[in-house]
Amino acid sequence: MVFKLFVLIDSLFPWSSALQLWVVLGKMILLNPRLIRYNIVPKLTEIVDFRAGFGLDKQGLIGKVLVKYPYLMGYNFDKMLRPTLEFLKSIGLTDIGLQAIAVGYYEVLCRDANKVLRLNFDFLKNCGFLNAQIITLVGGYPPILIKSIEHSIEP
Template sequence: MASGGGDAKSLTQWLREKGFDEETIGRMTRRCKNLPNLDAGEASGVWDYLLNHVKIEQRKLRYVVTKCPKVLTVSVDGKLIPTVQCLTTLQAKPGEVAQAVVKFPPILFHSVEQKLCPLLAFFQTLDISDKQLAKLLMVNPRLISYSIEGKFSQTVDFFVSLGIEKEGMIGKILTKEPYILGYSVDKRLRPTAEFLKSEVGLQGTDLQRVIMNFPGILSRDVNKTLRPNFMFLKSAGFSKDQIMALVAGYPLVLIKSIKRCLEPRVKFLVEEMGRDKGEAVDYPQFFRHGLRKSLEYRHKILKQMNSTCSLSEMLDCNQKKFAMKFGLIATV
């Protein structure tokens, strides 16, 4: 029954040899009630498989076992091997399965037939390929623990209610932002969408475009992040229509740091560049550019040359193209 040469020693002794101290062993024992009854040889077999076949680094494997000691109780032949093989056949890249286990060790506990197969079938209805599903699971392995009816279907129905097509479009959102599936529709996604509609003023295709381009905005807390940014832009003199245009053109304006990004850029635009705030509305990506490396540098060059241009002409190019455009280097 025991394997890996550990049958002559106690589990506690074996854990000590693997680098676990007494306090950690005690915590692991309290967390996993079956651990004290585990044979050291069986634990050694699991450890060796995860170390040598799944290729989890020893330091990270120690973290996995500390975080989830139940891993040591899983049958290698009956559970670990078929689960790992299934994850690997999803076209996961080398090393990704190991990363997924480190992120979410319980991925090893779920039944291939009862969880992975229905999950594959569900995502196929959203035009998500096996390869894309592999990416989703490798990035956010916790997905395997969610209920299809209780979690995934609700999220899909929510996107459909916003006018986003189930086939193709929703799949693109999920592959772009895998963690969005972990958020509650009622507690996070819907309130955020309502804020974007009612307070920011985004409707129809504008709202859909924002969500398609930056789905992560739906996972942000309205009161902690989005509304403070909205109120700052309002206090800075932008009208509601202008804020709506800014968000539609560059959604990240609602999540950028006010102190480190928005405030210094608005101040520089008005006080140093002498431009109207409306120019940022015409080119919302203005808030994407670095203050010192891009804005200050290029403004200084244009000022020295006594040259004027729009924000997009000034910023919508890399440094080399900027230099060529304004004659700083000879064109080839």
């Protein structure tokens, strides 16, 4: 299983040496030991499909995201990540905004779009913000969509 994970990382970082790949693999397993148990081939297919939606095909960005946040491989793409991506696109975020979220704020991707993200978006709309203003706000500070309304946003 570790060898399959090594092959996955090699495909995401084609420019790396074997030693660098083992270091990357070690970091990923250290952050998320469950990676050893995952069925890698279906996860890789999901990752390739998912990364296309974010425009992460360029310059090894998907590899950088997975090394930094290997927990993403444990999430169900169809039930959690895909609806979140679709919601973020539906509110009008650009590919650059989506990439910034994927690279810097993975915790936004791991929240339920209907239970958390949409509620916060609707709250901001009810406060009088226009869609364009909310998009700018989310582009500058993506965690605004995952903050607690009662404890962080409202006060």
